[in-house]
Amino acid sequence: MSAVKAAGVRVTLDRKSILRGVDLAVASGSWHAVLGPNGAGKSTLLKAIVGILPYQGEIQVGGEAVAKLAAKARARLIAYVPQQPQLPADMTVAEYVLLGRTPHLGYLGVESRTDRAVADGALERLDLAGFAGRRLGAMSGGERQRVVLARALAQQAGVLLLDEPTTALDLGHQQQVLDLVDELRSTEGLTVISTLHDLSLAAQYADDLTLLVDGAVVAHGTAREVLTEQRIAEHYGARVRVFDDGAGRPVIHLVRDRRPG
Numbered sequence: 001m002s003a004v005k006a007a008g009v010r011v012t013l014d015r016k017s018i019l020r021g022v023d024l025a026v027a028s029g030s031w032h033a034v035l036g037p038n039g040a041g042k043s044t045l046l047k048a049i050v051g052i053l054p055y056q057g058e059i060q061v062g063g064e065a066v067a068k069l070a071a072k073a074r075a076r077l078i079a080y081v082p083q084q085p086q087l088p089a090d091m092t093v094a095e096y097v098l099l100g101r102t103p104h105l106g107y108l109g110v111e112s113r114t115d116r117a118v119a120d121g122a123l124e125r126l127d128l129a130g131f132a133g134r135r136l137g138a139m140s141g142g143e144r145q146r147v148v149l150a151r152a153l154a155q156q157a158g159v160l161l162l163d164e165p166t167t168a169l170d171l172g173h174q175q176q177v178l179d180l181v182d183e184l185r186s187t188e189g190l191t192v193i194s195t196l197h198d199l200s201l202a203a204q205y206a207d208d209l210t211l212l213v214d215g216a217v218v219a220h221g222t223a224r225e226v227l228t229e230q231r232i233a234e235h236y237g238a239r240v241r242v243f244d245d246g247a248g249r250p251v252i253h254l255v256r257d258r259r260p261g
């Protein structure tokens with residue numbers, strides 16, 4: 001079953017056509033990477049799926065049309081980590097992560113012991129327990145990125161949308177965050193859709209990939225099918241070599257221009 005399904009999705013911003021009829025089918029419990037050069041429309045697609053941008057066409061999450069869901073119901077289904085989250089500098093890490101529980105709160109809006117335990121668990125899973133009382137304004141870029149992910153995990157939604165989740169992270173934390181998401185995918189059936197500029201990382205973690213160029217899908221399939229030297233040269237204008245990692249997944253290397261002069 002598809003946890004997320006998009007058909008003929010069109011988004012127009014400022015009278016410019018940004019998404020031009022995008023189709024996407026993401027199987028429940030799978031990891032889907034949305035790739036493409038700068039400005040291709042990747043973030044726009046995630047924003048349409050999470051319901052914060054108006055679109056034409058169909059988007060269903062868990063069999064429900066997102067456009068028809070109230071914000072709270074939507075937030076119980078989909079958690080979203082934006083590329084550049086705006087964080088209130090004066091809020092503590094613990095307070096911010098607890099906000100992930102908002103869609104689960106009852107009429108009075110008071111967090112229960114369970115809500116606090118879930119938020120604490122998310123902090124721990126992202127190595128942030130020691131930062132609980134720290135103000136967000138005093139965190140490094142990578143720490144803030146992990147805090148935003150912790151808030152999304154605290155939301156306990158079945159679908160997780162990640163817009164460039166590793167940009168500010170060092171190598172160890174990139175691996176830690178992606179491994180954690182992958183573990184949640186396999187143990188708790190989480191469905192993941194992420195944009196990733198690092199094509200080798202996308203190839204390592206994603207089951208399926210969609211290559212978006214100028215608001216339209218130009219390829220989709222497994223990493224081996226999508227990430228060919230020719231296609232990367234054509235759509236990214238990049239000289240690359242594609243190797244096999246020994247386990248059937250491509251590794252993409254940029255190749256320096258060695259022409260004299």
Ligand SMILES: Nc1ncnc2c1ncn2[C@@H]1O[C@H](COP(=O)(O)OP(=O)(O)OP(=O)(O)O)[C@@H](O)[C@H]1O
Binds near residue numbers: 041043045
């Ligand atoms: N509010 C807006 N009004 C007009 N154009 C917009 C608006 N928001 C985004 N765009 C344009 O839509 C296009 C797609 O933007 P989007 O952020 O979805 O691309 P992206 O593939 O995520 O890019 P990147 O890899 O650089 O993050 C870009 O050309 C961008 O300039």
